[in-house]
Amino acid sequence: MKIVIVGMPGAGKGTHAAALRERLQIPQISTGDMLRAAVAAGAALGRKAEGYMNRGELVPDRLIVELVERRVKEADCAGGFILDGFPRTLEQARALREAGVGIDVVLELHVPDEEVIERMTGRRSHLPSGRVYHVTRNPPKVAGADDITGEPLSVRADDAEDTVRKRIVGYHAQTGPLLDYYRRLAASEPGAPRYIRVDGSGSVAASRTRVFAALGIA
Ligand code: AP5
Numbered sequence: 001m002k003i004v005i006v007g008m009p010g011a012g013k014g015t016h017a018a019a020l021r022e023r024l025q026i027p028q029i030s031t032g033d034m035l036r037a038a039v040a041a042g043a044a045l046g047r048k049a050e051g052y053m054n055r056g057e058l059v060p061d062r063l064i065v066e067l068v069e070r071r072v073k074e075a076d077c078a079g080g081f082i083l084d085g086f087p088r089t090l091e092q093a094r095a096l097r098e099a100g101v102g103i104d105v106v107l108e109l110h111v112p113d114e115e116v117i118e119r120m121t122g123r124r125s126h127l128p129s130g131r132v133y134h135v136t137r138n139p140p141k142v143a144g145a146d147d148i149t150g151e152p153l154s155v156r157a158d159d160a161e162d163t164v165r166k167r168i169v170g171y172h173a174q175t176g177p178l179l180d181y182y183r184r185l186a187a188s189e190p191g192a193p194r195y196i197r198v199d200g201s202g203s204v205a206a207s208r209t210r211v212f213a214a215l216g217i218a
Contacts, residue, residue, distance in 0.1 A: 001026070001215070002102060004083045004193070006175065006182075007109030009167040010116040010123070012200045014132050016109065016211045017084035023217060027076050030084040031064055033130040034071075036156075040127065054157050056166035058088065058174060065095045072101050080104075088175045093182070103193040105215065106182045109200035109207075113168055120164045124153035138204045 001024060005013045014030060021028040035053060038046030045067070049059045068086050071077070083103075087093040096103070111119075122135040126146040133140045133153060141147050158167065186195035196214045200207045212218070 001080045002083075002104045003080070003215070004087070004103050004106045005085075005109060006088065006106060006179065007200060008111060008113070008116050008171045009164060010119040011109040011111045012119075012204070012207055013084045013109060014130060015138070015204060016200075016208060017082045018131065019208055020082050020211070020215075020217075023212070024080065024082075026080040026082060028082045028084055028130075029068065029071055029077075029086070030130055031068060031086040032084075034067060035059065035064075036127060054163075056158050056163040057170060061089060061091045061095070065092055068092075069095070069099045069101065087178060088171075090177050090181055093178055105194045105196060106186070107211065107214065108179055108195070108197045109211070110197055111200045115201055116168060117161060117164055120159045121161060123156065123159055125156050126151060127154055127156075134204075 003020065005017055007013050014032070017028045017030065020026075035046065035049045039050045039053070040046070045063060048063055052059045064086065068083070072081055072083075087096055119134060119137070122137065124133045124135060124140070124144070125131070126133075126149070128151070129146070129148070131146060131148070132138075135143075140153065142150070144153055145151065146153060158164075182193065182195050185192040198207070198210050198214045200211075
């Protein structure tokens, strides 16, 4: 299955994409994780992207499109993939289509703005792997440490409340039109990706059950 997960910052894209990766045994492609890895490595892409990310702005389409197009053509994506955080503008969706990358399902995770802010301020991240936790809603087994490696967890630079609010405004302005585009495409074009909107609010377990049910996965 080729799945696109779209949702606000903190909607749970990374959390549910990781669960789907385990369940379906297909790669999770997170553009946020790819960019953070490039920043950590001091790569040219990271140097260009870092300022945008820290300000809570999207990086320019040209920096991200080619990266994803190359990644989905790798051998491990032949049986499907989960795009986590891409596309998030109309231009990115059109580029994917023009590159001939087929998508089966677009899954929108819907969460109210105020719940997102509460989630982000409690998020703790294991940056090398992309695993995420929440201090109360999804705590690690040992406070402050990654469950698998035991390494310390971090607070992401863009999770400060002011930056989160800016990312939410940007989401409505830039990703809102993308959702309209996919909704219209699903309703009007045979063979277009299915469009599913799932309630991503509440507990991790409850929203994961809704995500799996919407995709027809037991
Ligand atoms: P990215 O890393 O993709 O950030 P984002 O879209 O802002 O999303 P987040 O990772 O913050 O949240 P999420 O939806 O994955 O939620 P999570 O599962 O962690 O991108 C970062 C930056 O990179 C962007 O701002 C931009 O600059 C750049 N970028 C990336 N892709 C780009 C693109 N395509 N184009 C341009 N620029 C791009 O969950 C959040 C927290 O909630 C966790 O702590 C989790 O444990 C907790 N939680 C609580 N309840 C639940 C629940 N019910 N379900 C799931 N999680 C829950």
